[in-house]
Amino acid sequence: MPGLTGFDVTLADVLMARGSPLPEDDLWAVLAVSCRSLEDLLRRDKSSWAAGPSLLITMDTLMMSRSGEVQFCPGHLDVNDPGSFAPPETFANNYEITRPSVEKMYVYSLGMTMYSAAEFETDKNTEMSEELEGVLLNMCEETAEIRHSLTQVLEVCNEHACSARRLPYSDQVTQLMENLMGSSAVLDKLGRSMDDLDVEDEDANLEEEVQLPLMHGLSL
Numbered sequence: 001m002p003g004l005t006g007f008d009v010t011l012a013d014v015l016m017a018r019g020s021p022l023p024e025d026d027l028w029a030v031l032a033v034s035c036r037s038l039e040d041l042l043r044r045d046k047s048s049w050a051a052g053p054s055l056l057i058t059m060d061t062l063m064m065s066r067s068g069e070v071q072f073c074p075g076h077l078d079v080n081d082p083g084s085f086a087p088p089e090t091f092a093n094n095y096e097i098t099r100p101s102v103e104k105m106y107v108y109s110l111g112m113t114m115y116s117a118a119e120f121e122t123d124k125n126t127e128m129s130e131e132l133e134g135v136l137l138n139m140c141e142e143t144a145e146i147r148h149s150l151t152q153v154l155e156v157c158n159e160h161a162c163s164a165r166r167l168p169y170s171d172q173v174t175q176l177m178e179n180l181m182g183s184s185a186v187l188d189k190l191g192r193s194m195d196d197l198d199v200e201d202e203d204a205n206l207e208e209e210v211q212l213p214l215m216h217g218l219s220l
Contacts, residue, residue, distance in 0.1 A: 008063070009063065009064055009065075009177065009180065010059065010060055010061065010062060010063050010064075011030065011059040011060075011062040011063075011064065011113070011117060012058075012059040012060045014064070014176070014180055015059065015117060015120045015121075017180060018180075019121075020120065020121075021117060021118050021119060021120040022117045022118065022120075024127075024128055024129060024132055025164075025166060025172060026172065026173075026176050027114055027117060027118055027128070027132060028132065028157060028160055028161075028164075028169065028172075029167075029169040029170075029172035029173050029176070030062070030064070030070065030114070030117070030173060030176075031110070031114050031135075031153070031157060032154065032157035032158075032161070032169040033068065033069065033070045033169050033170055033173050034062060034070045034072075034110055035110070035150050035153050035154050035157065036070075036154065037069065037070045037071055037072070038055075038072075038103070038106050038110070038150055039150045039151075039154070041055075042099060042102075042103055042106075042150075048102075049097070049098075049099045049102035049103070050097070051097070052097050052102065053090075053102055053105050053106065054074055055072045055073070055074060055106060056072070056073060056074070056109075057072055057085065057106060057109035057110050057113055058085055058109070058113055058116075059113055059116055059117060059120075060073075061073035062110075062113060064173055064176070064177055065177065066174060066177045066178065066181070067170075067174065068169075068170030068171060068172075068173040068174035068177075069170070069173075070173070085108070085109040085112035085113060086109070087104070087105045087108035087109065087144065088108075088142045088143075088144075089101075089104075089105070089144050090105065095144070100149070101144065103149060103150055104144045104147050104149065105144075106150075107139050107147060107148060107149065107150060107153065108139060108140055108141075108144075108147060110139065111136050111138075111139025111140040112140055114136055114139075115136055115140065131156070131160060132160075134156075135148065135153060135156045135157075138152070138153075139153060157169070
C-alpha cells in the first residue's frame, strides 16, 4: 500500500485490518457516501459512462479518505472474473449504453461489494436489519429495469439516517478511518506504520540533498 493518507486505504484494507466484517452502522455509511460519490461522478464526468462502465467497484477498488470521502479506481468489468461483481446484463453483451443503464451496473457492483463487506472471512456474518438487507437485495436485483437507482438507494439511506439519529454518514466514514489509523495493531496488520512513513520521507529528502551537490559538482 503506497501510504496511509488521501485515498490510499481500500475497503479491503480496512476489513483485513479489522479481521471481521463491517458493523451495520459502518455499512450504511460507506454505502451512502459511495452512492453520493458515484452520483456526482456520473453527473460531472461523461467519460464515466459514455463508453460503458469505466469503474471497477470491488472491495479492492473502493477507496476511503480521512475526510469521509470515497472514490473508485478506474477499470473495466471482466465478466470472466467472479471477483469483479459484473452485473448479469454484461454477460449478454447486448445492453444499451446510457447513463441510467451504466448507473444500474455500478449499483449492482456496489451492492455486491457491500454484501462482501458484511460477510468478510467469517462464519458469522454481520446481522443486518431488514432495512439494510432489503436495499442491498434491490441493488443486486438481476433484472436491471427493477434494480434500484442511486437516487432510490440514497433515499433509503437518508430515511435511515433520520430515524437512527446517528452521525452524518461522511463523519461516520471519517470516524472509521480515524479508528483504523489510530490503532498500532491495525497499522501492523496493514504492513505499515506512521514511523515507517516518516523514515521514508527523511530518506527521500536525504537522498535529494546528497544528489544535488553531486550534480553541481559534475556541472563544474
